Amino acid sequence: MAKFPADDSAPATKGDLKALALKSDMEALEDRVKRYIDEKLKAQQEDFVHSVKVINEQLIHDFHGAFKDRTEQHSDDIRDLKRRTGRIERHLNLLPTA
Secondary structure (H helix, E strand, C coil): CCCCCCCCCCCCCHHHHHHHHHHHHHHHHHHHHHHHHHHHHHHHHHHHHHHHHHHHHHHHHHHHHHHHHHHHHHHHHHHHHHHHHHHHHHHCCCCCCC
């Protein structure tokens, strides 16, 4: 890159103008690349957050289903135990205690 003279009053050479134009082009390119990368990262971040939310909803649904099944199974077991206990009490002529 061309070095600019310390004296600002000296006329610019073609090399100075080319260097200034190149610097300006490079800064514009750098800004475009930064914006592009920021847009891509933001899109990926949004996709990631969406994926996490979907997985979270699926897990919640699965857990609710699993706990509901488990609760129904326990209810069935309790009902069966009460029925068996009632038969035993009737067979032994015992009155159930309330």
